[in-house]
Amino acid sequence: MTISIEPSLGDSASSTGARPAGATANHSDSDALLGNYKRAPGRFARGEGVYLIDEKGQRYLDFVSGIAVNALGYSDAGLQRALHAAADGLVHVSNLYATSPGEQLAATLVEKSFADKIFFCNSGGEANEGAFKFARRWARAQGDAKHEIFALRGAFHGRLFGTLAATDRPSYRMPFRPLAPGIGIVERDIEDLSVALNEETAAAVILEPVQGEGGVRVLDAGFVREVRALTKERNVALIFDEIQCGLGRTGTLFAYEQFDVTPDILTLAKPIAGGLPMGAVLMTEAIASTIKPGDHGTTFGGGPFLASVANYVLSRVSDPALLESVRENGAWFGRQLQEIARRTGRIRAVRGIGYMWGIDVMGTASHVVNEAMSAGLLTCTAGEYTVRLLPPLVATRDELVLGLGILEEIL
Ligand SMILES: Cc1ncc(COP(=O)(O)O)c(C=O)c1O
Structure with missing residues (x-):
């Protein structure tokens, strides 16, 4: 009897999986990076x-x-000081315990916005995923069938499974089907939205007041106000994704200020921690009161290092x-x-x-x-x-x- 032993995926190098010394000689350093980005020349x-x-x-x-992301440009002296000061303090403490910088950041965001409560996470996509969960948690408390989330034509809300389902780019979506169910795209049209939003089943509408990836489209203020009125009428949460257009980019701290409309939930990320990875979900007490310990979490969210830098960035972009x-x-x-x-x-x-x-x-x-x-x-x-x-x-x-x-x- 002959036994053939097929090499397994890890067998090409050594029993530990490590490549023998010198085996990377034919590769440039950049060959080791996954080819998911099309990068411009130079470094x-x-x-x-x-x-x-x-x-x-x-x-x-x-x-x-x-x-x-880099709202303050590069090598900003104040940001550099904030980074050094943050590095002198605690870097990470589990969310099992409280730390002051995150509490202070949350308090400032509450003071400057419509929101009553803040959740911190690590990216824009993660902030929107959190927003979807919080909206669904609130909606289910209104009626067990309420779960549908609607995004608009041209939307970009991220590349995770839930946010990808709310992102209107076929080329980003198609290779990864099936995406999260219960999330759909509707036209930027109040009639279409009115047909889509069934009070019994709809949980939330998410929109970017200024669509970024979708071609820099400032939504019509009248339309945004109609969406607000419709979502109120049908008891549906309204989420504003201000990950790209928020924190000063439109000339007000929050883009919603220019639309004369307040959402129930708002997501932030990109510039908030001066280039460090951080996201935030801002929400009203009505949403927050349905969230119980254990409903959501993330290991690094709102850690003291990130939050102390974000406190500084927020003071600058709200000037x-x-x-x-x-x-x-x-x-x-x-x-x-x-x-x-x-x-x-x-x-x-x-x-x-x-x-x-x-x-x-x-x-x-x-x-x-x-x-x-x-x-x-x-x-x-x-x-x-x-x-x-x-x-x-x-x-x-x-x-x-x-x-x-x-x-x-x-x-
Ligand atoms: C409006 C909007 N939402 C969500 C995201 C996703 O953010 P992240 O890449 O941090 O996951 C982006 C990123 O470009 C964005 O512009």
């Missing part, structure tokens, strides 16, 4: 203000800001002078983009608010993004034809002028 080594600087010393004006400059410079920036569209004939539409703008270009957006990078300006796409511009909130009018100049030239 960034440091940053100063609104500039990122690569390993060769080339400077790039950054109108991506880590996709709306009225900063918000006023985002409002004024942002409106001016939008007018300049319209002018560039007129002069070049290479922009089909300009949309945005504050320091969050999208331009629909002729040809593909990725082509413009590549050209802009070669000319020293970082931008990113929001769909196939939209170039997205997200300068750090500290960018001055002069720095915006520089970016606009590069953009016009390459267009």
Whole structure:
């Protein structure tokens, strides 16, 4: 009898699974990273203000800001101090115990918003997943069949199974079916939403007041108010995803302030901890009162290191002078983009608010993004034809002028 032993997946190297010394010689370091990102050429080594600087010393004006994360730009002296001070304190303590920085951060968010209670987590996707759970917990307390969650056409709420079901990008969704059930997409139309929202079965509607990945679309304020009225009428929770558009990006601390509407739940992430991973779910007492110990949790959420840095970031992005400059410079920036569209004939539409703008270009957006990078300006796409511009909130009018100049030239 012959026994053939097939090599198992781990047998290529040694019995421990480790690769023998030197076996990686044919690989560059980046080969070890999963190929789930399409990365631009070069490697960034440091940053100063609104500039990122690569390993060769080339400077790039950054109108991506880590996709709306680096609100204070790079090497901000106050943020550096906050990071050093946080590192001198406790880094992690389990949520089995209380620590002051997280409590203080929650209290400040409550003081500055519609919310009564705050839950901290580690990313935007996780914040939205938490929001879905809290909304369902509340809804089930109203009626056992109430569970459906609706997102809008063009929405992006994350890439986890629940949030992916609420994200309107077929290419992101299709390879991973089946997604979480009970979550659907409806048109940005009050009639469609009215048909979809059955009081017996609907738990929540989630929307981005300004859709980011979906092409930088500022939702119509009248529509958002109608959604609020409809969700109230049908006893459905309204969730605002302000992960990208919140914390000063639109020129007010929260985007909802500009729509004259308050949600029941609001999610934050991206800029909140100055580039460290943190998310937050803000909610009313009505939602919070249905949550009991054990209903939800996350190991790192609201830890003292992250929260003390976030306390500093929040103090900066809620500074009225900063918000006023985002409002004024942002409106001016939008007018300049319209002018560039007129002069070049290479922009089909300009949309945005504050320091969050999208331009629909002729040809593909990725082509413009590549050209802009070669000319020293970082931008990113929001769909196939939209170039997205997200300068750090500290960018001055002069720095915006520089970016606009590069953009016009390459267009
Ligand atoms: C509006 C919105 N929601 C959710 C997310 C997901 O956040 P994260 O990548 O931190 O999971 C993003 C990220 O781009 C976003 O822009």
